[in-house]
Amino acid sequence: MIDGLAVNGLSKHFGGLQVARNLTLSLPGGARTALIGPNGAGKTTFANLLTGVLKPTSGTILLNGKSIGGLSEAERVRAGIAKTFQITNLFRDLTVRENIRLPILEREHRTKKVFCRSDGTPEIEFEIVQLLRDLELTPLADKPVRGLAYGQQRLVELALTLASRPKILILDEPAAGVPSTESHLIVEAIKRLPADLSVLIIEHDMQLVFEVANRIIVLVNGAILMEGTPEEVVANSQVRELYLGGGHD
Numbered sequence: 067m068i069d070g071l072a073v074n075g076l077s078k079h080f081g082g083l084q085v086a087r088n089l090t091l092s093l094p095g096g097a098r099t100a101l102i103g104p105n106g107a108g109k110t111t112f113a114n115l116l117t118g119v120l121k122p123t124s125g126t127i128l129l130n131g132k133s134i135g136g137l138s139e140a141e142r143v144r145a146g147i148a149k150t151f152q153i154t155n156l157f158r159d160l161t162v163r164e165n166i167r168l169p170i171l172e173r174e175h176r177t178k179k180v181f182c183r184s185d186g187t188p189e190i191e192f193e194i195v196q197l198l199r200d201l202e203l204t205p206l207a208d209k210p211v212r213g214l215a216y217g218q219q220r221l222v223e224l225a226l227t228l229a230s231r232p233k234i235l236i237l238d239e240p241a242a243g244v245p246s247t248e249s250h251l252i253v254e255a256i257k258r259l260p261a262d263l264s265v266l267i268i269e270h271d272m273q274l275v276f277e278v279a280n281r282i283i284v285l286v287n288g289a290i291l292m293e294g295t296p297e298e299v300v301a302n303s304q305v306r307e308l309y310l311g312g313g314h315d
């Protein structure tokens with residue numbers, strides 16, 4: 067059985083506009099792969115094809131050898147494909163702990179916002195403590211989200227996503243809007259993610275990409291221009307010309 071995600075010949079048209087062109091790639095268990103490319107290259111479209119927000123025009127997506135093409139968004143989350151929540155999904159008046167409790171209750175089919183204010187089962191509370199620790203949020207556990215720095219809020223968002231116990235984690239611009247003084251929080255959190263989790267990072271911040279990714283896929287006009295190590299990508303003259311700019315070194 068193929069371990070992880072295998073995408074084969076994935077294409078998407080919006081009318082006459084082709085935004086994904088015959089994309090073939092794999093994200094094996096433990097992958098730390100970045101998807102980069104200029105604005106409009108099709109990165110978000112590709113993420114939406116993986117999560118089921120969009121249906122492809124053609125092509126297949128296999129997770130651990132099984133097709134997920136026919137699954138809804140919710141079914142794909144249950145199958146193990148998760149994308150980071152947008153910050154607006156956080157309940158700003160609830161504490162960090164209460165926010166993290168919500169997706170766990172939901173996963174356990176006990177979803178009701180009112181329940182997240184009080185302790186769940188010992189297993190649920192233990193899981194929250196572990197997530198808080200993994201993301202170094204323990205000191206902030208009982209603070210309302212509204213008082214946190216933006217970078218810290220992004221970590222809470224990541225904790226919420228991890229609560230679905232994903233096998234494939236898509237981080238869509240994890241550092242977007244995070245002040246440079248806080249971006250190290252994001253980098254460190256990504257570095258501490260479970261080793262066997264496959265991570266796809268869509269990110270414009272090249273410094274962050276080079277710190278956390280060991281494979282980079284370059285997307286241009288909906289097609290893969292190249293895939294390689296960060297060193298190979300930086301050395302590629304087309305990438306330097308098209309994306310990084312000729313002067314990048």
Ligand SMILES: Nc1ncnc2c1ncn2[C@@H]1O[C@H](COP(=O)(O)OP(=O)(O)OP(=O)(O)O)[C@@H](O)[C@H]1O
Pocket residue numbers: 080083085103104105106107108109110111112
């Ligand atoms: N629902 C849609 N209908 C029509 N065209 C769309 C739709 N969604 C995206 N597009 C187009 O598809 C192309 C790829 O967009 P996409 O958002 O995937 O690029 P991106 O690489 O994520 O860009 P950015 O880095 O700016 O976020 C763009 O030309 C965009 O205008």
